[in-house]
Amino acid sequence: MSIRVFLIDDEPKALAILQNKLERFCPQLTIIGQSQKPEEAISFIKSEKPELIFLDIAMPTMTGFELLKEFDEPNFEIIFVTAFDHYAVDAIKHCAIGYIVKPVAKEDLILSVHRAIESIEYKHTLSKNKQLIANLGVRTFQQKKIVVPTQNGLQFLKIAEIIRCEGTDGYTKIYLEDNSSVLSSHSIGHFADLLDDSIFFKTHKSHLINLDYLESYLNEGYVILEGKHQVPVSRNKRSDFLNLLRNNER
Incomplete structure (x- = not known):
């Protein structure tokens, strides 16, 4: 199962480092795009519907949390990537699957990606099970x-x-x-x-x-x-x- 991924960070160097590490250590992911501008990212996510986003929290024009508020039903998994530890509590409150502190460590990245994939597969399984139950009640x-x-x-x-x-x-x-x-x-x-x-x-x-x-x-x-x-x-x-x-x- 290939997971479609989008990266958001206002720092181009941080984006390049994250992309490199994902390509090296997480082959089950397919990066479909990246952006340094939160406003641009919102439009992309709504049109292309990635399954997982890596999201910087502290950005100058809009924080990662403010970006999430633009979605009524954010049906994608989230891994926050930031240099600020004190944002961890807020990340948990927003039900983040993963939280990675810069500079990104290989082990933390792999663990966060593994948990995100488990969550995505669970949602797919749950949807399929719901449809099975619905079909059992259909006669023809x-x-x-x-x-x-x-x-x-x-x-x-x-x-x-x-x-x-x-x-x-x-x-x-x-x-x-x-x-x-x-x-x-x-x-x-x-x-x-x-x-x-x-x-x-x-x-x-x-x-x-x-x-x-x-x-x-x-x-x-x-x-x-x-x-x-x-x-x-x-x-x-x-x-x-x-x-x-x-x-x-x-």
Whole structure:
């Protein structure tokens, strides 16, 4: 599991040192950006949604605590990095996962990162467990939701709203009824196993379709789905696909 990280410190040298140590000692993290300006950082965090931020407390235009107050629901983990020990009590009050004093020691950094990752994974597990409980109370497969890991975290998709899935380079793009799409790090094979084969059909090694959205089959070997999706049906799948259509009134 790769954790997306953003760094905030008004001192460029401190940022460079922290980035270097994270790259050397914490390979499970992916640094997606950094900023010396808290106002700029707020905008970035809201748009890119990192899972973990390293945050300096004592900055000239806005403290780290003031930055946090700009978020109604700060759903990211926080590791405070500062040269001032007396801020520790306030950091604890703000439920910080970690607190590192400059200069940053390797052992303190690794421990804080480990705790942050545990917390992030716990939240994901909790979300997945909640969805499992919800699904247990749903009678039909189409009313259930699937949990899809994405770059930004977890998304819960209603199965009935999935039009099709398209695999490429080990990833899967999921097309939804509202014309939006979601990119998952899982392969197309994962979704072929996950989704009911009485409702979904794998027309091609890279394509999985929801038969409830089927509009027509073209003799050239393509199907047309609602929303003007055209999907190929491979030669070795055509016979099974046509037999399925003959045996099922949809």
